[in-house]
Amino acid sequence: MRTARISLALLAAVTLTSCGAKVSDASGDKQDGKQSGAASGHYPVTIENCGVKTTYDKAPRRVVTNDVGITEIMFALGLEDHMAGYVAPRYKTGRDDKGEAPWKTGYDKVKRLSDKEINKELVLDAKADLVFAGWNYGFGEGNAFTPEALKKLGVGSYVLTESCHNGGSGKSRGVMPPLEALYTDLETLGKIFDVEDRASALVERFKKRVADAQAGVPKDGRAPRVFLYDDGRDKPLTAGAFAGPHDIITKAGGDHVMKDLKDSWVTVGWETVVERDPEVIVINNYGDVSAEEKKKFLMSYPPLAGVSAIKNDRVFVLDYVDLVESPRNPAAVAALADYLKGVRNR
Incomplete structure (x- = not known):
């Protein structure tokens, strides 16, 4: 600028x-x-x-x-x-x-x-x-x-x-x-x-909105592993422990695979994503690349072929404003919680 x-x-x-x-x-x-x-x-x-x-x-x-x-x-x-x-x-x-x-x-x-x-x-x-x-x-x-x-x-x-x-x-x-x-x-x-x-x-x-969503999360059973994909081809931009998606994922009953990163929005390597094998990938819908294009890339990117989320086509989309700090965060928790219920029931 x-x-x-x-x-x-x-x-x-x-x-x-x-x-x-x-x-x-x-x-x-x-x-x-x-x-x-x-x-x-x-x-x-x-x-x-x-x-x-x-x-x-x-x-x-x-x-x-x-x-x-x-x-x-x-x-x-x-x-x-x-x-x-x-x-x-x-x-x-x-x-x-x-x-x-x-x-x-x-x-x-x-x-x-x-x-x-x-x-x-x-x-x-x-x-x-x-x-x-x-x-x-x-x-x-x-x-x-x-x-x-x-x-x-x-x-x-x-x-x-x-x-x-x-x-x-x-x-x-x-x-x-x-x-x-x-x-x-x-x-x-x-x-x-x-x-x-x-x-x-x-x-x-x-x-209350968050508590209501959490009330529907099964208390027994393992939380599905979830990765947030923002953008990036060579290296993905994702969310650490201090960005909105961390609480959205965990309050919705998921296990945030990048929870150990003590930062907000960070870049990681694809090898880390593969190693942590997410069962669900949440796409951040914003930017010049559409959510559909991002999903197409993820589904066709060879290094991710063995990742559970890709093998089972478990990709969920939330908008940018749902995922950054905003008054839409509680509704995003509820929406993802509903999706993760379906994942557990499959």
């Missing part, structure tokens, strides 16, 4: 509309038919996100989100009126562009700012006061788009908890189980935006 050229005028404009962190708001205005958080005594509120503490004196009003799962977290919390727009490649939204998204009203109401990469110019043009993104979900040292860089422009940041750097080798990510990361973000954002009741209700509902 090219380096953004930022004019002094834009910089000044954004600095004047900074994110509400460390900014007083004594206006007492009403929001959504009730007293504002400042007037009601909710603010200031201090939260911790990826190990960084931030104090908000008011709720951000012009949030820009990056990627579809992150955007839908805001929609699920009913925060469309706090958003200036979102960035999401169209190939990652899948059903959304067909009008089938669970939060279609959010997509109808909030402007898509770009279907390409998020950058500083876009954020400044939107007069954003907060960017909600993640490491490798928009934020990256290589493209100079980081919370630190945005802070210098007077723009706040919130980092997707699934993507927190964990201090491991390289830039490995993940500090807690994936569903816990989702619940943590919902609860933390509930505090930031003074919608804690909404957040608590969502978390309770999502936990």
